[in-house]
Structure formats: C-alpha cells, structure tokens
Amino acid sequence: MPHGKNEHVHSRWDSMGLRGILPHRVPPSPTWDFMGPHVTSSDSMGQNPTESHGVPLTSWGKIPKGPTRSHAMLSLWRSQLAPLVYTGLYDTKYANVVAIPDKTARRVAEAILGGNWELWTNWGECNKTCGADGVRNRTRTCKDPSSEQGRKACPGSKVQYETCTLPDCSKELDLGEACLPGYSCSDPNAECKDVGDGVKCACKASFIQKRFHNVLACTEATTQTTSVIVLGGGIAGVMAAKTLYEAGVTDIILVEAQSQLGGRISHIDWNGYTIEKGASWIQGLDGNPIWDLAQKFGLSGMHSALTNRTVRDANGNDVTEEVDLSNKRLAPAQEFEDELAIKKLQSNGSDISKMVALRLGGWTAKSNIDNALQYFTYDFEYAENIDTLSLKYGVLFSYWDFEDGDFRVVDPRGYRHIVQATAADFLNETNTMLNETVSKVETLKNRVRITLDTGVKIEAAYAIMTFSLGVLQHEKVTFEPPFSYEKKEAINAFKMSHFTRIVLKFPYAFWDETEYVFFAAKRPGYYVLWDNLNNARIHPGSNILMSTLTGDEARRIASLTEAEIVAESMGVLRSMYGANIPDPISVLVNTWLDNPLTMGSYSNWPIGFDEDDHDVMTAPIGNLHFAGEHTNGRYYGYTHGAYMSGVDAATNVVNCMNYGC
Numbered sequence: 001m002p003h004g005k006n007e008h009v010h011s012r013w014d015s016m017g018l019r020g021i022l023p024h025r026v027p028p029s030p031t032w033d034f035m036g037p038h039v040t041s042s043d044s045m046g047q048n049p050t051e052s053h054g055v056p057l058t059s060w061g062k063i064p065k066g067p068t069r070s071h072a073m074l075s076l077w078r079s080q081l082a083p084l085v086y087t088g089l090y091d092t093k094y095a096n097v098v099a100i101p102d103k104t105a106r107r108v109a110e111a112i113l114g115g116n117w118e119l120w121t122n123w124g125e126c127n128k129t130c131g132a133d134g135v136r137n138r139t140r141t142c143k144d145p146s147s148e149q150g151r152k153a154c155p156g157s158k159v160q161y162e163t164c165t166l167p168d169c170s171k172e173l174d175l176g177e178a179c180l181p182g183y184s185c186s187d188p189n190a191e192c193k194d195v196g197d198g199v200k201c202a203c204k205a206s207f208i209q210k211r212f213h214n215v216l217a218c219t220e221a222t223t224q225t226t227s228v229i230v231l232g233g234g235i236a237g238v239m240a241a242k243t244l245y246e247a248g249v250t251d252i253i254l255v256e257a258q259s260q261l262g263g264r265i266s267h268i269d270w271n272g273y274t275i276e277k278g279a280s281w282i283q284g285l286d287g288n289p290i291w292d293l294a295q296k297f298g299l300s301g302m303h304s305a306l307t308n309r310t311v312r313d314a315n316g317n318d319v320t321e322e323v324d325l326s327n328k329r330l331a332p333a334q335e336f337e338d339e340l341a342i343k344k345l346q347s348n349g350s351d352i353s354k355m356v357a358l359r360l361g362g363w364t365a366k367s368n369i370d371n372a373l374q375y376f377t378y379d380f381e382y383a384e385n386i387d388t389l390s391l392k393y394g395v396l397f398s399y400w401d402f403e404d405g406d407f408r409v410v411d412p413r414g415y416r417h418i419v420q421a422t423a424a425d426f427l428n429e430t431n432t433m434l435n436e437t438v439s440k441v442e443t444l445k446n447r448v449r450i451t452l453d454t455g456v457k458i459e460a461a462y463a464i465m466t467f468s469l470g471v472l473q474h475e476k477v478t479f480e481p482p483f484s485y486e487k488k489e490a491i492n493a494f495k496m497s498h499f500t501r502i503v504l505k506f507p508y509a510f511w512d513e514t515e516y517v518f519f520a521a522k523r524p525g526y527y528v529l530w531d532n533l534n535n536a537r538i539h540p541g542s543n544i545l546m547s548t549l550t551g552d553e554a555r556r557i558a559s560l561t562e563a564e565i566v567a568e569s570m571g572v573l574r575s576m577y578g579a580n581i582p583d584p585i586s587v588l589v590n591t592w593l594d595n596p597l598t599m600g601s602y603s604n605w606p607i608g609f610d611e612d613d614h615d616v617m618t619a620p621i622g623n624l625h626f627a628g629e630h631t632n633g634r635y636y637g638y639t640h641g642a643y644m645s646g647v648d649a650a651t652n653v654v655n656c657m658n659y660g661c
Contacts, residue, residue, distance in 0.1 A: 126164035134164035189218035212461035232466030234263020239646030262416030284402030304408035336361030383497035470599025490617035496600035498554035603630035
C-alpha cells in the first residue's frame with residue numbers, strides 16, 4: 001500500500017496486541033510525530049487533553065487489553081485532523097506513551113514507574129448550565145504503593161478536565177420555573193427571586209401575575225386584562241367579537257374611538273333627515289351576509305340603479321339619449337374587459353389598468369358625454385380614477401358571487417342599525433369601551449398590550465385590529481416592535497380611495513325628478529354625479545341634492561373652504577338649470593380623507609400589487625391579527641368584505657387558542 005509524505009504504517013504494532021490500528025497522517029512537526037501537542041511524555045499522562053489548535057478533543061477512549069500484557073491504548077480524535085491516533089502502552093510495570101518515529105525499528109520504551117491507578121471516575125457536572133467555557137472533571141485514585149521495585153507513588157495527575165458542550169444562554173425560563181445560573185426569565189417584567197419554595201422566575205415589584213388564555217405573564221397592577229381585545233367597532237370588529245363570543249370566548253374587550261358602533265357605516269341626522277355619510281348600498285344581494293342582516297333587522301330601502309338618471313350638458317341640454325347610445329358602444333368593451341381579467345387571473349398574467357383594457361376592447365372616451373358615462377360606470381363605483389384601477393384584481397365579484405343588484409338603504413335608523421343590533425346580543429358597557437383612542441400597540445411574547453390616549457393599558461392573549469388601511473398608512477398608531485419593511489411596503493402600496501359628499505338643502509327643488517342627475521362635464525369627475533334625495537322613494541319634500549366627488553377631485557377639494565366648494569357646486573348647477581336658481585340654505589360637506597380615524601373612504605387594489613403582497617399586508621404579527629375591508633382579498637372596499645374579514649380573523653384566533661398557531 002503506497003503512503004505519501006508523513007504517513008506511518010503501524011503493522012509492526014500487531015505483535016504487541018494493537019492489531020487493527022490504521023495508517024494515520026501526522027502533521028509535519030517533530031512534536032506531533034513523537035506524541036502530539038498534549039501528550040509528550042509519561043509525565044503528561046492524565047493532564048488536560050481538552051484543547052489543541054483551538055479544537056476540542058474527545059474523551060479518552062476505552063482501554064483494550066493486549067494478549068500478553070495489560071497493554072492499554074488511549075486514543076484521542078481530533079476533528080480537523082481525523083483519523084490521527086495517539087497510542088500508548090500501560091501496565092503494572094511499564095507506563096509510557098510513545099510513538100517512535102524510527103521507521104526501521106520500532107520499540108517500546110520502558111520505564112520503571114510508581115504504583116497503580118484505579119479507573120477514572122465518570123465525568124462530573126459542568127460548572128455552568130449554559131454558554132461558553134464550561135468545564136467538568138473526572139478523577140482517579142492511586143492504589144497503595146507497593147514496596148516492590150521501590151514504587152513510592154503513582155505518576156501523573158489524579159484530575160482530568162475537559163470543556164462542556166452547553167446550550168446557548170438565550171434560553172428563557174417561564175414564570176414559576178426554577179432559576180439556573182446563566183438563564184433569564186422570558187417575561188421582561190419578571191426576575192429570579194426566592195418565592196419560599198426556591199429561587200424561581202417571579203414578577204417584579206409593582207407587577208402581578210395574570211393568566212392570558214393559557215399563558216402566565218406579569219403585568220402592571222393597574223393594567224386591565226382579557227383574553228382578546230378587538231380594536232375598532234365597525235362591522236369587522238363587531239363580527240369578530242360575535243364570532244369569538246359564539247365560540248365560547250366571552251372574555252373580550254372591544255375598543256372604539258367613536259361614541260357609538262358602526263365605523264364607516266355612519267349617518268347624521270341633518271335638517272330632520274337621515275343622511276348616510278359612509279356606506280349606503282348593499283351591493284350583491286342573495287348570498288350576501290349584509291343582505292341577510294338587512295332582512296333580519298327589517299332595514300328599509302329601495303332597489304337602486306344608475307340607469308334611473310337624467311344627463312345634462314354644460315348648456316343645460318338633456319343629453320340622456322346620447323349617453324344611452326354611448327353606453328351601447330361601451331358595453332362590448334366591458335365584456336372584453338371582464339373576459340380579459342378572468343384570463344389573466346387564471347393564467348397569472350401580468351396586470352394592466354381597466355382603462356387599458358377598455359381601450360383594447362375598442363372604447364375611448366371621445367366626448368363630454370363619454371366622460372360622464374365612464375365616470376359613473378367606473379370612477380364613482382371604485383372612488384378612484386379608472387387609469388389607476390387594477391384589471392386583474394378589480395373584478396366585481398360581489399355581482400358574480402351574489403345575486404346581481406343593488407339595494408340603497410333608506411332607513412331613519414341608518415345603515416349602522418344592523419351593526420348595533422347585531423352587537424346588542426353580546427356587547428355591553430362591561431366589555432365595550434367607547435370614545436377611547438388607541439395610541440400604541442405592543443406585540444409581546446404570547447400576548448398583546450395596547451395603550452389608550454388616556455394612558456390606560458389593556459393586555460390580552462390576542463388582539464384583532466380592524467383599523468382602516470388609511471390609519472395604518474399614516475401611522476396614526478405606534479407599533480412596538482415596528483412593522484417590518486416588507487409589511488410597511490405592502491401597506492403603503494395598497495390604495496386608499498376617497499369619496500366626498502356635498503349635501504345642499506334648497507328652499508325648493510328645481511332639478512329633474514329622476515334618482516340621479518349627471519353632468520356631462522369637459523373635466524372628468526368634476527361634479528358629475530348628483531343624487532336626488534328629494535326623490536319620492538328617498539326623502540320626498542326634503543329639497544336636498546347631493547353631489548359625490550371621488551379620486552383626484554375629492555383630494556383636490558379637501559383643501560378648499562366650504563364657501564369655495566359651494567361656489568363650484570353652484571356654478572355647475574347654474575350651468576345645467578340656469579342662473580336664477582336659489583342658493584342653498586344649508587350645507588354639509590362630508591369627507592373621510594382627513595378623518596384621523598379613517599384617513600380615506602375604502603381600499604382599492606392598485607396595478608402591480610399581487611396576492612403575495614396582500615398576504616404580507618394582512619399577515620398576523622405574533623398574537624396580533626388584522627381585519628377590515630382591506631384585508632379581504634375578494635371583497636375589499638365593500639361592507640360585506642369587512643364583515644367576512646372579522647369572522648375570518650376571529651376564527652383564526654379561536655383556532656390558535658385551541659390548537660396553537
């Protein structure tokens with residue numbers, strides 16, 4: 001068998017009872033050739049063999065006996081240089097550890113030594129429980145020296161040391177666990193202290209131990225505690241609380257910043273009439289859970305369609321028939337748009353805007369009438385400019401999944417009645433906090449802590465946040481730890497749309513009696529849609545007319561004064577109905593754009609945003625879960641989307657409670 005430089009063959013050891021020792025590669029060092037860095041003479045037997053060149057050695061190997069003497073081989077393996085073998089012979093007369101480098105004549109050096117050692121004890125306990133540089137030892141006992149051959153003592157050390165393999169000290173102890181050196185308590189409000197039956201992790205002074213579902217934690221004595229906190233009292237929050245309650249999780253607290261439940265389903269009693277400020281329609285009927293609630297609680301209203309309209313140009317001419325002709329040209333382009341959207345969804349094709357899809361389908365707005373038609377077909381529906389709307393994810397599934405149709409809520413109790421009536425069965429003054437604004441949300445280990453503007457703190461095993469996308473985008477709430485970059489990017493990439501209503505009450509009605517009046521403006525979106533609240537099926541005799549602005553126009557007028565907005569509105573009305581129409585006697589301008597509790601009306605899916613982005617945006621952080629219309633990937637922007645998101649988030653929390661996350 002050929003051997004390269006620094007290889008030694010141990011075949012001649014066979015006659016000494018050490019058969020089977022393999023060739024080994026020895027580093028080119030005289031010391032290593034002779035013994036190795038830790039075992040260089042008989043006096044070094046038993047000394048610390050634990051380190052060489054920064055690499056720990058293994059424990060001493062088993063001691064096999066030779067056939068003619070009590071030969072013993074002690075072998076060490078070095079991980080970086082395996083299979084280096086260090087060998088030695090030991091018996092009652094001979095005790096030496098040598099590896100003779102003479103390749104032509106290998107002999108065993110013999111030396112008369114002292115008495116006999118007993119076997120080594122087992123290794124003792126490590127002097128540390130975790131971290132680096134732990135050490136343990138073992139010992140051996142020297143037998144009574146014999147007078148034979150003048151033995152007077154056992155040679156070598158009676159103690160041997162080695163480093164310990166230890167776990168990292170990052171391990172944390174739960175409350176009630178016995179403290180060990182180098183370990184820490186998992187709860188930052190706990191410390192190791194004597195609790196009577198030993199030193200254990202226990203709450204620091206001014207903190208008390210409480211249970212959050214199945215987890216013990218230390219909290220300030222003044223902090224309220226519960227199983228689940230629901231943040232936000234809109235339809236998403238109420239349905240989350242209802243789902244928890246029906247699953248047996250009754251220890252909940254719902255926090256709402258407004259004086260009553262409802263969120264963006266809100267109305268105002270104005271001049272003796274109920275004016276909806278936010279959601280006003282149920283879009284998609286049979287199969288829609290909101291439609292089910294409307295029927296359950298007897299919500300009054302009417303089936304509505306934008307086709308009940310009069311269209312006038314800037315000269316006051318009735319051009320409704322011309323709009324109908326334009327609509328015939330738009331219809332096939334809409335069919336093409338729908339088909340292309342489904343194809344792109346099914347094939348995971350690249351996204352484009354709805355505007356591009358319509359152009360590919362043969363539609364281009366060529367006149368003011370076309371602009372008006374395009375506006376109330378798209379911009380008004382999405383509260384955003386059509387060229388920003390995603391084709392791929394902008395499919396109106398509400399009209400595909402449910403019965404096609406719209407129901408306009410006209411009820412003196414307001415649309416929010418269904419929210420408050422639903423909540424009445426399980427929410428009350430003991431588990432609902434109104435007029436309380438959240439300033440901070442902390443995700444802790446196994447729980448969530450919220451801080452209110454008043455300084456009050458509430459801790460829970462889980463929290464469900466239903467705040468609007470706009471609130472998250474404008475960082476109206478502090479999160480600790482902060483959101484990851486990826487989550488922030490996804491939140492800010494999603495679109496928050498804007499919807500502003502201008503409500504004007506006149507001394508008498510001077511406009512058309514149809515449900516809607518459209519202004520065929522040269523400027524797209526400029527006071528195009530007028531809602532006739534004086535209609536016989538809404539508020540007959542009210543003499544109220546309402547205009548809705550969306551997208552860029554809604555953002556533009558946010559910086560105008562009420563007087564400037566009224567002046568623009570009246571300019572449009574006088575172009576349609578003449579200069580002699582009266583000024584309004586009462587004005588209401590409602591926008592969600594600068595409302596600190598919403599920072600916008602509802603969400604929209606922008607071009608280039610995909611399902612993975614949406615998953616990142618909506619993913620829980622620890623025990624903090626998210627709900628709200630923007631978290632529903634299919635029905636974002638809709639009341640029923642918010643409803644379903646609350647149910648989904650609460651279901652996830654219940655599953656985490658029962659089975660773990």
